[in-house]
Amino acid sequence: MPPLGTTRRSLLHAAGIGAAALTAAACTGFATTGGGAMILLSTQFRPADEAQRFRALLGRTAPGVSYVTVEEGPFSTQVRSQVGAGSTKIGLLAGLHGDLAPLAPKYLQDLTGLLIDLGNRGWSPDYLQLAKSGTDRTWYIPWATASYVLAAHADALEHLPSGADAAALTYDQFLDWAVAARRANGNRPMLGLPAGPKGLLHRFTQGYLLPSFTGGQITTFRSAEAVTAWEYFRELWANCVPASTTYDFMQEPLESGEVRMAWDHVVRLVHAPERDPQNWRMMPAPRGKHGLGYMPVLAGLAIPKGCPDFELAQRTITAFTQPDRQIALLRSNGFFPAVSAAIPQDLPPAIGLEADAVQRQQQAPGAIVSLPPVGLGQREGEVSKVFQDSFRSIVLGGADIRSTLDQQARVLQGILDDLKVPCWAPDPAAELCRVE
Known part of the structure; x- marks a missing residue:
């Protein structure tokens, strides 16, 4: 499934830009705050306008992090090859559950401790269970959702x-x-x-x-x-x-x-x-x-093993799971909060209507996550x-x-x-x- 907001006009163009950017980043070693910017590799927001809006939000939230988009296949290949070679240049991963779950536990850092440090932010128990990818540990932090x-x-x-x-x-x-x-x-x-x-x-x-x-x-x-x-x-x-x-x-x-x-x-x-x-x-x-x-469309943030700047990656996840940053993402790119966050009244009316329906669906008695x-x-x-x-x-x-x-x-x-x-x-x- 294409990422949220992907259009027929922009998909191929944006994917090409993302792949080229990733190749360039890997070749130059553009990976850590010491030598430039840490790479956030993502399957989401590939269309150029969406990527631009998210980069602006990222710049305000986590300076020192560079946003690179890529399709699902190359996303998995890059993570597996870099971690497998013991030369990880990617600092942070953003993707849907289906992008991240197959990488756990072999290629992802255990984020159980980070989840505990983040405290009770109102995540759905279903989402927290999904983030364990069939284990007793947490491999990504639920970030945003749609449906x-x-x-x-x-x-x-x-x-x-x-x-x-x-x-x-x-x-x-x-x-x-x-x-x-x-x-x-x-x-x-x-x-x-x-x-x-x-x-x-x-x-x-x-x-x-x-x-x-x-x-x-x-x-x-x-x-x-x-x-x-x-x-x-x-x-x-x-x-x-x-x-x-x-x-x-x-x-x-x-x-x-x-x-x-x-x-x-x-x-x-x-x-x-x-x-x-x-x-x-x-x-x-x-x-x-x-x-x-x-069917929830759950996006998460994960850290690959061998991450070049683990502290910065954790700080970035911490920042993006704050309620105000969750609402900022809703405003800029249309992803709904994964944590408990009051939906403001000044959203575009259509997004407000959808936010109410999505929340009701998630909280309905007898809801079945599929x-x-x-x-x-x-x-x-x-x-x-x-x-x-x-x-x-x-x-x-x-x-x-x-x-x-x-x-x-x-x-x-x-x-x-x-x-x-x-x-x-x-x-x-x-x-x-x-x-x-």
Whole structure:
């Protein structure tokens, strides 16, 4: 998955800049405060405008640290090669959980002591558990977060089912809402989903629908409850705008009025309410039989083994986990706080709406943290394709659900067998991940 805020126009250009900067830094030894600046290597904020905004924040927060961005593959390769060679030039790492967890414990410093020193800053227990990467030690400090939520205009909100709480919908109520909105709109659907070529609809099935219906993502992929989930998805899709197969970013059809209710990543929704925020609402995803499955996009800060300036790296993490710096990051780059921080009233209205929805989703009773695939490296796209192909066959093509899931389960298991990786949340952390 691309970093938050990555756009189609900027991804390749920004990645090229990041790789070139990293190569130059490694060749020159531009690593410590004694010889220039310590390098903060990051998979996030790769677009040039986002990198520029973050560098300005970094300069105010931790002078003496240089920000270098790079794609996920080279990120892992650089850390492994430098630490493995005993010549670490990178001082600090910033990445998503899936970028950092595979590097622990072999390539990352144990930050358990730093976490204790930082005190109780209000981190979610789920995030602190993730930072342990399946061990009893802490390998990165949770830094910032985002997620996927529902967005709806007042035109759609008036069709909510009687007695339904928009902030605590069930999947049945969500479907009833979509049906009611369609019927009230002259049989024209109001609901849209990001099922375009660059859309993130596979995250909906991975992190929301299947965990809510089955309690898992991989181990329950072909279960009887998964069949029920896909039957539900067919009904929901029948009440979606047909053009959803072309939507990559839901903010565009929402803003134009083509769609009045949608689910997507917060970065891909944020522009829709800008003109008339008083007529918009952001809401947590619905809940199912097993709870409210949701996918947090958790970013963390880690220190590679052999870091050239361990004290500066720790001070930088300490600074960026202060509530005021967390809010500054929200203002500059749209990442939400990972610590307990009061959301100010003077944020852009759309970000304020999203912040409320993200917090409600995290704190919902029975919330199920469902991660994007972890430890798959460049093969993550193959796992995402399993979910995408299942959607195309079952929902768009009308294929038999049971036989499709059995077929796709074999593809999925083949990838997992090749990589020999453990499962990720919400599935049990078995040594080798298997579809049951």
